[in-house]
Amino acid sequence: MHQIHDMRETVKLREAALLMGVHPKTAEDIIKSGELPAGKIGRSHILLRSDVLKYVEKKIMAQTAARRAKLHGAQPEPKRERRPSR
Numbered sequence: 001m002h003q004i005h006d007m008r009e010t011v012k013l014r015e016a017a018l019l020m021g022v023h024p025k026t027a028e029d030i031i032k033s034g035e036l037p038a039g040k041i042g043r044s045h046i047l048l049r050s051d052v053l054k055y056v057e058k059k060i061m062a063q064t065a066a067r068r069a070k071l072h073g074a075q076p077e078p079k080r081e082r083r084p085s086r
Contacts, residue, residue, distance in 0.1 A: 013045040
């Protein structure tokens, strides 16, 4: 018997929120800001699953890069000795 996978290409707001690990209101705010493409059909937001996953991947990569830069980036300059004032 063949296994059936859920390969839907579109997701609703709540499903997108679950994929992102956020509250649906947060997902809606991200959509309203234009960071995540979505359409509205009737009262429902419709998103492409691939767009949601790309958004998550983009956030992961940006935050990982920021952490790496913080850990391995420019070291603070050593403190300079002050010369006595004249």
